[in-house]
Amino acid sequence: MQMNIRRLGAEDARAFRELRLEGLKMHPEAFGASFDDELAQPLERAAARLAENVVLGGFDAAGALQGIIGLRREKAAKIRHRAGIWGMYVAPSGRGTGLAKNLLQAAINEAMVDCQSVLLSVTASNEAAKRLYQRAGFREWAVDRKALCVGGAFVDEVLMRLDFA
Numbered sequence: 422m423q424m425n426i427r428r429l430g431a432e433d434a435r436a437f438r439e440l441r442l443e444g445l446k447m448h449p450e451a452f453g454a455s456f457d458d459e460l461a462q463p464l465e466r467a468a469a470r471l472a473e474n475v476v477l478g479g480f481d482a483a484g485a486l487q488g489i490i491g492l493r494r495e496k497a498a499k500i501r502h503r504a505g506i507w508g509m510y511v512a513p514s515g516r517g518t519g520l521a522k523n524l525l526q527a528a529i530n531e532a533m534v535d536c537q538s539v540l541l542s543v544t545a546s547n548e549a550a551k552r553l554y555q556r557a558g559f560r561e562w563a564v565d566r567k568a569l570c571v572g573g574a575f576v577d578e579v580l581m582r583l584d585f586a
Contacts, residue, residue: 424479424487424520426527433478434468436486441467444489444510450571451544452508477527479511479520487515490524492531492539504532506541509550525557529583538584542568545577559583 429437438459445456470476470491479488488511494504506528511521532539543550545564559581568578 423482424515424518424523426477426479426523429471429476429478429489431468431471433486434464434471437471437476437478437489438464438467440486440489440510440512441508443512444508448510450569450576451510451547451550453569454508474507475528475531476508477524477531479515479524481515487512487518488520488524490528492528494532494536502537504536504539506539521553522557525553529557533585536585538582540580540582542578542580544569545579551579551581554581557583 442456442459445452445454445459449456475492475494477490477492478486481487489508490506491508492504493507495501506525509521509524511524515521529539539559541554541559542565543554551561560583561579561581563580565578565580567575569576
């Protein structure tokens with residue numbers, strides 16, 4: 422399945438918000454944000470998030486948004502050399518197509534323009550995502566125990582980083 426990857430803009434805010442809400446609802450343990458909190462936010466907040474960050478989307482041949490990944494560049498002078506991956510999600514219909522790998526590589530390429538490191542966190546139990554990140558060169562550097570509390574259960578997050586040569 423051919424996917425088109427591009428940076429999302431204000432015109433994509435509704436599709437971005439819908440896909441993000443789907444991810445938050447289907448996999449609450451995988452995100453720091455909660456479905457209820459995001460649902461309460463107006464569409465304008467999604468548009469602002471797209472303006473404040475690099476958010477890449479993967480679209481199928483019909484033009485439907487199938488996957489998203491966010492890249493936040495640090496602004497403070499002492500940490501400006503780092504970027505962070507956030508909010509990665511691929512809809513079930515886009516899984517197994519290579520979209521996740523391509524979205525991740527596109528975000529890495531974007532970060533390489535002006536950063537020296539990319540950091541991310543992933544739920545410790547999400548083996549598929551950890552393998553994806555490891556294949557892209559990310560290495561585990563810490564485990565944040567009880568990083569999230571989802572439905573009364575604690576979830577550990579693995580902190581990973583990719584340093585550019």
